[in-house]
Amino acid sequence: MSAPVLAVEDLRVELATAVGGLKAVRGVSFAIARGETFALVGESGSGKSMTALALLDLLPRNARRSVGTLRLDGVEIGALPEPALRRLRGNAAAMVFQEPMTALNPVLTIGEQMTEGLLTHMPETPTVVAARRAVDLLARCGVGEPERRLLQFPHELSGGLRQRVMIATALMTGPRLLIADEPTTALDVTVQAQILDLLRELQRDLDLAILFITHDLALVRRFAARVGVMYAGRIVESGPTAAVVEAPSHPYTRRLLACAPSLAAPRGHRLGFLSGLPPRLLCTPVGCQFRARCDVAGDACATDPPLRESAGGVAYECIHPPSEIAVRGPDMRSPPPTGAEARAGAPDAEAASAAPLLRAHGITVTYRLRGGFLARATTLTAVRDASLEIPPGRVLGLVGESGSGKSTLARVVLGLETPQAGQVTIGGMALGTLDRRARARAVQPVFQDPYTSLNPRRTIGEIVRAPLDILGLHARDERAEVAAAMLERCGLPRHMLGAYPVQLSGGQRQRVAIARALVSGPRLVVCDEPTSALDVSIQSQILNLLQDLQASLGLTYLFISHNLAVVRHLAHRVAVMHRGVLVETGDAEQIFADPQHAYTRQLIAAARG
């Protein structure tokens, strides 16, 4: 085998923070050969993006890197000064970033942004030649009308097109290495599949080495031959993807895999979970950094773990041999707790025969888009003639891509939006006839972003108690106790009552949001992407919590998500929305096993890869 395109040894990154140096990357080593994809996977804060940025020293200003050896195409570049590094950036190695909405400059044309790198690195190139190359690459990357695109601006392209432009731009100089930092995370699932296909094709044709940074294990399985799993700034396990994913060795990898809902796993099982949070890497961390959250950890884990080899060429950093981890690890796919069996099995007769709790009929929502002062108004139909029903105690999963109208429909069900046509009834009462208190008692929301959905100036106790005060439920002096009990039920200790949202992690905040929604005892809860802002291990905690609460309180959920695996995990029935229309509704098993509508088939195929 020829020398690897990229060889990294002992890469370290330290961030200067107000409370001291934070060791974000602590000795990372890997190599990528020509035509190979190596994936770095990890949760937020694991150091994967810092690793990517550190390779060409594109780190934020408060970060310092140090590196043992760093070879690009066999040439040592670890100690190069800034001007020499600049000649490599976007030239021998190029990057593609996550947010195609913000990663392109809004005021410069696509053409200028595509050609400026090439014209910087090869200033003798005539502009027409650079433009022709840009047109060729845009066409190669599946962008229609490439000549016209050069004169367009980023806001005139869709997210998928912008990401194609980003990739085409990265290829302008003919790089050997492509560093892709979450390149598909911000995209819809069908677009994501197209972009991955494109990257695969380009890699094959151009013999590219790709460093693929992602939080999504399912994506790694489909896209990368080898993977490194990062935790707390180190690669704790690495090897061929199949071996790592099918038979994980490190306790963290095992847990992480058990946390992720999958389209292949049996439906209705309980997700594995990771308690606690990753460590803050201040001072000089010693020993295995996962030990505080690990259930096989012992005293020996306080010393730095050795690198072990396990079957199939997998290396992992843990003091325990694989046999020990396997024996001592608990069954991570434990059955659901009592009371939840009903939801896992076939639809029980009672739920099926009962009158639906939620009935939405013929909902149509049209927005007038005002073009501004003195400009012509246009209309947009967000939801067209949508009808759905949920029996009491059941979960309906509503699936769709961004802009499909699923959140608008949720707002209608919550009574936050008045539809132009159609009617919503909850428990037999028309939503339009209820006053706001009665409506708030019947249905409550849990929103996506726990960072913005909680009032930052109220304590947790006040936030959870507020619905009781507003609706006048329970005796005044009992309300604090009711709120505290609901918080405990949602897995938050009592001492957090006096804390403010800023002091809580994302997962804890979402627990608060759920407690707030449930404290007034609504029968219907609308969950709008409740786990989309959370890491996989936290998502599994929240999904398990929602599942337990649903079973024990007999709740009814309208559960909205773009993530098919999450919906499949939780929902009894599934409705698929596409461009404002409900294209297919059916039993969850049946929809995933035998989708009828072409769009549903497309969605599921894209998610499977």
Place this chain on the structure above:
Amino acid sequence: MIGLVGRKLAEAALVALIVSVATFLLTTWTGDLAISIGGLGASREELDRLRVTHGLDRPLLVQYLDWAGRALTGDLGRSFFSQEDVAPLILSRLPVTATLAVCSIAVGVALAFPLGIAAALRQGSWVDTLAQSIAALSQAMPSFWSGLLLILLFGVTLQALPISGADDWSSFVMPSLALGWFVFPILLRLLRAGMVETLGADYIRTARAKGLSRRRIVLRHALRNAVLPVVSLAAVQFGQLLGGSVVVESVFALPGIGQLAWHAIQRADYPVVQAIVLFVALIFVAMNLVADLINGALDPRIRRP
């Protein structure tokens, strides 16, 4: 872009109409014009006669239409005091004020851009602290005081520049410095904040990853975005300066619009006051229009939504 220009022009025309009504009502309602013309000692019969001769007994709407109609043809009435036509009076003062405005905004921009960019590039360093301190100092200095200090230094001690009048270019050096010094801190703050924000943007990281030169990243990618709000503000400030600076024109005895306004107010010379208010308001509308059009030219998201 043509659609944008048309729309903005229509908007500006509508605002101008509202402004003219407000201007008219302002002077009609703030006092009895007959008393202003006849003086406090005038008899009741004399006042009645003045009301008839000046048409003040007519309905308000008729008075407005009459005034606005004549204003449209350039007839803004006559000064109660000097009996001169008001429009030529204002126009004769415009060159002085316009020269001062152009020079002042140039001084402000010339101070704000290098300092603002340097401060943003070295955020938190001594350069940043220095730039912000200068801005705070300049904002804390009233322009009459900085004007007097300039006069003391260049006019009295060094005897290098004339201290009053508008005879040649040298007369404008000190007033422009005083006014430019006054307008620059807000421009600096806005530019610095904008640069700090855009330098942290994702597309700057993209530009760095392309291996572009620092110069191109700062000027082409960051400044091009950060300058948008600064252009709007500078245009509005320029409008303000075109309306004349009462204080600086007084300190340096410049025969500009500010000085004219000051004298007219002192003498309750309503046609002149009314005309200047209308003129300043229309300049404002025009400058906002210019700012919108420049922003449209600089920002494709406005030009081609």
